[in-house]
Amino acid sequence: MEEHENKDPIILTSPARMLKGILIVGITLAVGAGIVLTFFDEMYANPPPVARIQPPTPPPVEPPPAQAGTTTIAILVGAATEGNPDYDPDDGKVPLGNKIVWNNQDPIPHTATSGTGPDDPNKAKLFDTNIILGGESSDPVELTDAKEGDSIPYFCTVHPYMTSQLTIVPAGQVGAPPPGGEPAGPTIKILQGSATQGNPDFDPDPIKVKKGDKINVVNEDNTLHTITDGTAPGATAGKLFDTGFLEAGQTFSIDTANLEPREYDYFCQVHPYMQGKLTVE
């Protein structure tokens, strides 16, 4: 062992050096913790890319004819993915005395259950549709003891992040929105919040229609949008179809009679990151 023994003097770690070391580690960790906490939700925000490439095709839905006094709410395709739009309309205005029916357009089962979530001690006290299988409609739900102005939150027990609410409005109010999920011919909705890049933009997307169909475009957002054929503003855009500028709430009808049967890309002129696909068969 002698020939390998190290003869250099040992110097003890000094308090100053130890503290310096602790500072190096501690400040690094504090900065790291700050970054983690700041960006915690963003790091988790996007659905996996593969989920965006192949959205499920909607099953053919025959919604029941809206009887007098029934409000219909649609459960949208893709609702099961957290962050996607779920109930439509999301703040259902129900005239006092109306029954409510939920149409499940998603292939996956859902429910509409009163309450704010699974931890709500009062959940399901006001109504509970129980499981609505894919493509089916719930039994009509009657709200006893509801008063005008009541706001009733509800959620899906299978996917509790799907939340929405009902607002009771005066009976027979003209402002009650058209029953959701009852398309008169194919409809493309420009969704609320679509102006923000990264938010869902068009619904349904992609959409398949038959040649000759008239597509009803509805701008549900609160700002101007267009649906213009192409992928980016430029000379080649809008040659085949263009809704022009649609104000909030405005609608437009795209006639596909003159469109060749193939796939078309479309986008919004005002917000070119909003992209969609239309297939004419």
Added chain:
Amino acid sequence: MGHATFEWVYVGVVIALLVYVGAASWDVERLLDHAPPESKVVKVFGQQWLWTFEHEDGRKEVGELHLTKGVPYRFEITSRDVNHAFNIPDLTVMMDAVPGRINTMWVMPDATGEFLIQCREFCGFSHYQMRAKLIVEEPDATNVAFEDAEEKYLPASSVVDAGDTARLS
């Protein structure tokens, strides 16, 4: 007695214990592995985050499963989206539900009552509350019990003595 003799004896004892464990496991697993041919088939579908079932006669159930005491059942288990695992703790039924694949597991319920069905493979947001209810009913005119069910389907060397399991419902 050499220096290493004790160690050899010790390793020999360990190996003997392991051989016993292996042989006993092999013996019991043999029985679990093959469902009796007369079992009734129940299709089990797991999806985020609920269980649905289909009986042989076409009856569908969502979130609940009705079985008859004394009847051997073969579960054909699959998933509609991600990995789940079909688990009835009180009947020691446990088998993964893998999409694109059908796994089978068989059991003969030997007691009536309500039991817990839960998911035992991480499947996302509501995995921890992905439950269903198993209701085992007495046999009657429509659901006939099988003869000598206890002797045939609960062999003496079975792993779990059904009367002693902790009921989770």
Added chain:
Amino acid sequence: MVLEVKKPRAMWEILFSTHHTDIGLLYIILAITALMIGGALAIAIRSELFLPGNQGIIPDSNTFHRIFTTHGTNMLFLWLLPFAAGVGNYLIPIMVRYKDMAWPKLNATAFWMIPPAMAMVWLGMADFTWYASPPYSILKAPGPAAEMWIFGIKILGISSVLGAINFIVTILKMKHPDLPLMRTPLFVWATLVTSIMILVAIPTFAAALIMLYTDRLGVSGFFNPAMGGDPIAYQHLFWFTFHPEVYIFAIPAIGMMYELIPRFSRKPIFSYQSGVTAFVLLAIVGFASWAHHMYSTGMSFTEKTVFMIGTLAAVPASAMHVFNWTATMWGGRIRFRAPMSFAFGGLVLFFYAGAGGIVNTAMPLDFLTHDTYWVVGHFHLFVMGLITFAFIGMLHYLFPFITGRMYNERLAMISFWLLFAGSSVIFLTQHVLGLYGQPRRTFDYLPIEPLIIMNQISTVGAWINAAGAALLIGNLITSAIKGKPAKMNDPFELGEHYYDYTRREPHH
């Protein structure tokens, strides 16, 4: 024995150094930091599970999933592996009588890959459990957390492989010509065997990670049933790496026990050859048992039998180690200082862990325990009970050699008892909890009496552990700052029986 040569050096010299002692120290500091952070996450988990229902400590199940995924990933890849690499870096060149590792700059590279990877894993906080099983990880797990996890683990795997290559070449090629391999300490054998296992096992998972990433992008369908793939293929690839990986975690710890136990028992190792044999046997047979993690995926009876036999075959090797330690201690004048106490506690918990493992490997019993808290208790008895205790014991042992000061022995023993009691309570209780059927990875559980009580006991154990860990880290830090200077030729006062590396074993 002198390990550390200190001249006053600037801090950045240590940070940019390629000398093996400095890099070893950096690995150790990073690992201890990761241990403390991961432990904090564990306390959050156990506190949330104290009662059924949402306690508010963790706001929702998504956050819960992100926390336990990061806890597991962090503990395995940022505590266990770096600490073993750190102690290896520190000691191996000394033990083979060479001046440094074979490739010092590569060594530094392997270390410095870890902080960016750590940042990726931590910033993202993915939610798909540390297994990252498809189809959930492909089809449902949100990004960019998932991609960050994949890239972070990829980088950590590369770091591991580079370190392994360095160790193998150092031990086999840079060893002093007068020192035969069979006279090197058992820790050298442990590191050699571990490094070879790393080289064989890790590339499989590296491939699986790439496949996972391309599946997420949608350009491939290896594990996506909608594109013709098979989720179970991933599980085979994963476990082919990660079953040997658990031995990769354990073997350095076993090697460290072989350093601590003979020294503090003031006796040579009972059988050096048996130790070498057991290491090599474990390394080889460890590759034959991976699918015992997949018994419930629908494997055939024959497949399961094969893997059961493979698993059981690895048990005698571990039993040989336990025998060796016990026989070494037998009749020795044992000094139960902190390093020895931790090592002995590790031995006891190792025994329980192995016994529970035999239950899991029995095919029908696995249906009772798979994916329940039994498994959580079982593997934690290994990673906390055996591996972490051995590591902490080794840390205490190296402390005077690294810092020149002595830690406070009484505080260290109190922290040992707290950690031993806490770990036993937490993880033995979880075995029973698992038999009641509570699944793992659950944010909440049914509000029935037995489950509530056992969860509460487990949580109280976790708080005891937290106290022990706080005492431990406080002791180490304050002692490094102003502890008593240590007697460098024999800091633990083991006396004239102080076991010397060059002493020949009496029996061989």
